[in-house]
Amino acid sequence: MEREDGREIPLDRVIGTPLHREPDRTARGNPGDSDQAAPESRSAAIGAGSFFRDAGVLAAAYVLSQAIWLGSAPILTRLYSPDDFGLWALFTTIVSILTTIATLRYEFAIVLPRGERETSNVIVLCFVVSLLSTSLVVFVVSRFGHSIAALFAVDRALGLVSLAFVPTLVWLTGVQQIGRFAAVRDRRFRSVAVFLVLQAGLTAAMQIGSGLAMPSDARHLLTASVLANVIALGVLAVAVGPDLRRKLRQYVSVKQVAASALRYRNFPLYSAPYGLLGMATTRALFLLIALYASADTVGLFALAMRAAYFPSSLIGGALSHPFYQRASADRRDGSVEGLVRRLLVHEVMLITPAGVLFILNSEALFSFAFGAGWRVAGTYASLLGVPALLLLLTSWLDRLYDILERQRLALMLELTYDVIVISCVVGCFWFGLGPYWAIGAFSLITTLYNAIWLGLTLRIAGFSMSIYLDVILRAGALALLTLAVHVVLLRNLEPLGYALAGSAFVLLVSGGPLVTLAVALRPRGR
Numbered sequence: 001m002e003r004e005d006g007r008e009i010p011l012d013r014v015i016g017t018p019l020h021r022e023p024d025r026t027a028r029g030n031p032g033d034s035d036q037a038a039p040e041s042r043s044a045a046i047g048a049g050s051f052f053r054d055a056g057v058l059a060a061a062y063v064l065s066q067a068i069w070l071g072s073a074p075i076l077t078r079l080y081s082p083d084d085f086g087l088w089a090l091f092t093t094i095v096s097i098l099t100t101i102a103t104l105r106y107e108f109a110i111v112l113p114r115g116e117r118e119t120s121n122v123i124v125l126c127f128v129v130s131l132l133s134t135s136l137v138v139f140v141v142s143r144f145g146h147s148i149a150a151l152f153a154v155d156r157a158l159g160l161v162s163l164a165f166v167p168t169l170v171w172l173t174g175v176q177q178i179g180r181f182a183a184v185r186d187r188r189f190r191s192v193a194v195f196l197v198l199q200a201g202l203t204a205a206m207q208i209g210s211g212l213a214m215p216s217d218a219r220h221l222l223t224a225s226v227l228a229n230v231i232a233l234g235v236l237a238v239a240v241g242p243d244l245r246r247k248l249r250q251y252v253s254v255k256q257v258a259a260s261a262l263r264y265r266n267f268p269l270y271s272a273p274y275g276l277l278g279m280a281t282t283r284a285l286f287l288l289i290a291l292y293a294s295a296d297t298v299g300l301f302a303l304a305m306r307a308a309y310f311p312s313s314l315i316g317g318a319l320s321h322p323f324y325q326r327a328s329a330d331r332r333d334g335s336v337e338g339l340v341r342r343l344l345v346h347e348v349m350l351i352t353p354a355g356v357l358f359i360l361n362s363e364a365l366f367s368f369a370f371g372a373g374w375r376v377a378g379t380y381a382s383l384l385g386v387p388a389l390l391l392l393l394t395s396w397l398d399r400l401y402d403i404l405e406r407q408r409l410a411l412m413l414e415l416t417y418d419v420i421v422i423s424c425v426v427g428c429f430w431f432g433l434g435p436y437w438a439i440g441a442f443s444l445i446t447t448l449y450n451a452i453w454l455g456l457t458l459r460i461a462g463f464s465m466s467i468y469l470d471v472i473l474r475a476g477a478l479a480l481l482t483l484a485v486h487v488v489l490l491r492n493l494e495p496l497g498y499a500l501a502g503s504a505f506v507l508l509v510s511g512g513p514l515v516t517l518a519v520a521l522r523p524r525g526r
Contacts, residue, residue, distance in 0.1 A: 057189040057190055057193050058189055058196075059315075059319075060193065061196045061197050062196065062313070062314050064197050064200075065196045065197050065199070065201075066200075066314045068197070068200040068201050068204050069200060069306075070310070071204075072204035072207070072208060073303070073306075073307075073369070074369050074370055075208055076204075076207060076208065076211065077303065077371055077373075077374055078370075079211030080211055080216050080218070080221065081216055081296075081299070082295075082296045082297075082299035082300050082373065082377075083218075083294075083295050083299060084217065084218040084221060084299065085218075085221070085298075085299030085302055085303060086294070086295035086296055086297065086298035086299030086300075086302065087218035087299075088221040088222055088299075089286055089301075089302035090286060090287070090290055090298060091218075091222055092222075092225075093283040093286045093287060094148070094166065095165075095166055095169045095173075096279055096283055097276065097283055098137055098166065098170050099169065099170050099173040100272070100275040100278075101133060101272050101275070101276055102129075102130055102134070102173050102174030102177065103126045103129050103130050103133070103174045103177055104129050104133070104268035104272045105267040105268060105271035105272040106122065106125055106126045106129055106261075106264060106268065107126050107178050107180075107181045108181065108267055108271060108399075108402055109122050109260070109264040109267055110122050110123060110126070110178070110181040110182055110185050111184055111185045112264070116251060117251040117256070118256070119185060119247070120247045120248050120250070120252050121251065121253070121260045122264065123178060123244065123248065124248060124257050125257050125261050126174075126177075126178045127175075127178060128257070129174075129268075130171065130174030130178065133170065133174065134170050134171040137167040137170045141163050141166050141167060145163040145166070146163075165222060165226055168226065169226060169229070172226075172229050172230065172233060176229070176232075179195075179236045179240055180192050180195065180236070182240055182244055183236070183239070183240050184324075186240075186243070188240060191236060191239035192236075194235060194239070195233075195235060195236040195239075198231070198232045198235055199228055199229060202227070202232060203224055203228035206225075206228055207220065207224040207225070209224075210224055266405060266407045269407070269408075270410065270411045271402060271407045271411075273411055273415075274410050274414045277411075277414045277415055280418070281417070281418040281421055281422060284422055285425060285438070285439070285442060286298055286301070286302065288426065288429055288438070289301055289435055289438070292429040293435050300380060301435065303366075303374060304378070304379075304380035304381040304384060305380075305381075305384055307377075307381050308358075308381045308384035308385055308388040309384070309391065311351050311354075311388070311389075311392050312388055312392045312395050315347060315350075315351075315392055316391070316395030316396045319343065319396040323339075323396050323397075324396075324399040324403070327399065327403050336461075337461075337463045337467075340397070340463060340467065341463075343396075344470075344471050345470060348474045348475045348478065349474065349478070349509070349510060350510045351392055351510075352475050352482065353478060353482045353509045354510065355385060355388075355389045356479050356483060357482060357486060358381075358385060359382050359386070360483075360486055362382040362385070363375055363379055363382070364378070364495075365378060366378030366381065380435075380436075380439055383436075383440050383443045384439065384443055386443060386447050387442075387443050387446035387447045387450060389475075390446075390447060390451060390454070391446075393450075393471065394450050394454050397454070398410065398457075400457060400460070400461050401457075404460065404461065406460060409460070413453065413456075417446075417449045420445055421441075421442055421445045421446065421449075424441040424445060425438045425441055425442055427441075428441050454468065454471070455468045478509065482505070482509075485502070485505050489501050489502060
């Protein structure tokens with residue numbers, strides 16, 4: 001944010017003191033936003049109970065959508081080969097990298113303004129940027145699409161016609177992001193929940209139906225995904241469209257759209273490159289495996305990563321939007337620090353026992369659940385287990401950098417990590433060490449980075465570092481306890497007995513935090 005002389009206003013003048021301190025009661029809304037309630041009333045409306053109710057709605061949706069994937073995966077892995085999954089993963093990798101800049105991250109600014117006028121102009125800005133970025137993708141695909149597809153051997157199985165899906169998916173993703181954040185702004189979490197469940201259900205149903213009706217083909221996985229996104233987006237548009245159109249007609253002007261682009265320029269300058277680097281680094285593994293190994297290995301790795309990061313997708317996805325809204329509204333009082341402490345502690349208690357047992361038994365689990373042909377994917381999943389657990393603690397906290405307007409620092413941290421991890425992975429392949437060592441190097445570096453990132457983020461937000469120490473001690477103690485239980489059970493019980501006793505142990509340790517969160521997440525009166 002700038003003063004009239006063009007210099008930046010100090011951070012504490014923009015957002016108040018660090019998030020754990022007393023509120024600044026003198027803060028006022030933006031000029032021209034008389035249609036919006038005072039900040040204090042908005043903050044009060046998003047209290048702890050409201051936050052947990054909102055998170056509960058999304059948690060239920062993420063649980064259901066992930067349960068759909070979990071239930072459909074054993075069927076899909078028996079209908080489609082690892083090679084099919086690998087080709088599909090390569091295609092979606094290219095699309096995912098491009099979609100991180102579909103709106104230049106301006107959609108994150110939708111929940112920040114206090115007035116409906118500014119919010120409406122930010123939404124229009126997002127639509128304009130989405131249209132421009134899609135046009136750029138169309139140009140790139142038309143000029144270089146054949147070469148890119150041939151480089152990764154996507155053209156031989158998916159066909160060059162599938163390249164038309166790239167700009168289509170980029171545009172769909174951009175519009176979805178705008179619609180979801182507009183719904184979050186208005187606290188229409190049920191609409192977001194319906195979208196998530198419908199998208200997951202339609203994708204699984206169409207992919208299974210295609211696999212049963214026709215021979216195994218990666219194009220069926222791709223086509224089903226595109227159709228499911230189109231239908232789910234239509235349902236979301238019906239839910240949020242009427243109110244959104246009314247606001248746009250009432251408040252939008254070209255001058256204010258341009259002003260919004262300048263006001264929130266940190267998102268395209270720092271958040272968009274940050275997201276692009278983060279996605280590119282993760283997805284670079286798929287591309288490097290395709291170059292140095294095979295599409296079959298890509299498919300095995302894709303399933304391993306999806307399974308290992310399952311808890312992060314589930315819990316992090318449920319918390320991200322409500323936490324961003326809550327922290328944006330209450331960034332000047334002390335409630336955010338307490339909320340972060342409770343969430344981190346409960347996450348550690350919930351996931352550590354199950355996560356350690358998953359790492360120790362992943363090969364047998366994958367062979368049983370997905371078929372013997374996917375056993376190697378279990379090996380890859382065991383390597384990804386520890387960074388996946390740490391991502392669970394950090395995936396929803398990265399929004400603090402947007403709230404604190406520290407996107408430049410977030411970008412520098414991500415860039416440093418990306419350079420190190422990509423260099424090590426390329427080095428592993430260059431010296432002929434193979435996918436196992438490359439994935440191991442990725443996991444080790446990612447684990448160290450996430451551990452450092454969590455402590456640094458808590459410090460930047462002004463939170464007590466006792467939170468960090470508490471999380472480390474609890475996670476370490478639970479991991480050692482789970483390892484001891486594993487050794488005892490493995491020596492004294494058969495596989496079935498081990499599975500039953502291990503499940504009982506997980507429920508015993510995680511039951512308390514699970515009940516606590518369940519009570520907190522249930523709907524309650526204001």
